[in-house]
Amino acid sequence: MLHSGCRRGEAMAARVDQIDLDARIWRKPASSTKQNKPHETHLSAPALELLARLVREAKQAGRQYLFASGDGKGHLTDLKRSWVSLCKSAGISGVRLHDLRHTFASIAVSRGASLPLIGALLGHSSPATTARYAHLYDDPQRALAESIAAVITGGESGEVVPIGRARRRCGAIIRADMPSTGTPRSGAKPI
Numbered sequence: 001m002l003h004s005g006c007r008r009g010e011a012m013a014a015r016v017d018q019i020d021l022d023a024r025i026w027r028k029p030a031s032s033t034k035q036n037k038p039h040e041t042h043l044s045a046p047a048l049e050l051l052a053r054l055v056r057e058a059k060q061a062g063r064q065y066l067f068a069s070g071d072g073k074g075h076l077t078d079l080k081r082s083w084v085s086l087c088k089s090a091g092i093s094g095v096r097l098h099d100l101r102h103t104f105a106s107i108a109v110s111r112g113a114s115l116p117l118i119g120a121l122l123g124h125s126s127p128a129t130t131a132r133y134a135h136l137y138d139d140p141q142r143a144l145a146e147s148i149a150a151v152i153t154g155g156e157s158g159e160v161v162p163i164g165r166a167r168r169r170c171g172a173i174i175r176a177d178m179p180s181t182g183t184p185r186s187g188a189k190p191i
Contacts, residue, residue, distance in 0.1 A: 001100035002103060004044075004047050005104035005108075006028075006041060006101070006123075008079065009032065011067065012079070015075075016066065017064070019051050019055050019066075024043045025041065025042055025043065041121070051066070079097060112144070
């Protein structure tokens with residue numbers, strides 16, 4: 001779940017025939033998704049490595065599900081005891097299984113991914129569902145603003161340019177020592 005952002009039910013119902021290792025895609029049928037619509041999940045290298053092992057083990061055991069039930073006829077339907085045991089072994093508390101999905105989405109936001117792209121990764125049918133992550137854009141937006149300022153000023157980070165020492169061009173404030181390309185001229189002195 002942490003490497004794909006999938007839902008718990010999607011993971012438990014995953015079948016061998018849904019995993020396309022060559023295309024690096026997990027094709028989930030409508031019957032296993034919350035929206036009752038087919039969804040494709042693109043797999044990262046770590047997710048692919050794990051799923052390749054699970055597919056191989058399931059095929060060797062003659063199972064169709066990656067997470068087979070105890071009798072081997074269906075798939076797992078409950079992970080509560082396993083999750084509690086795992087958290088205890090890892091020395092963590094207060095973490096829900098669903099938090100792995102939220103962590104996946106939060107990391108995507110912090111890396112600057114757009115909400116529509118994150119929604120597509122998570123299989124959200126409504127942009128409003130993905131909008132809950134919008135507040136996490138503050139740090140990436142701040143970093144992007146600093147990065148843009150660095151390009152404009154030619155420095156490591158942005159600096160405030162007094163309006164009196166700048167000139168307007170095409171509605172934007174440009175440093176007086178910059179040519180129209182926005183790059184400082186060689187030998188230009190800082191303001």
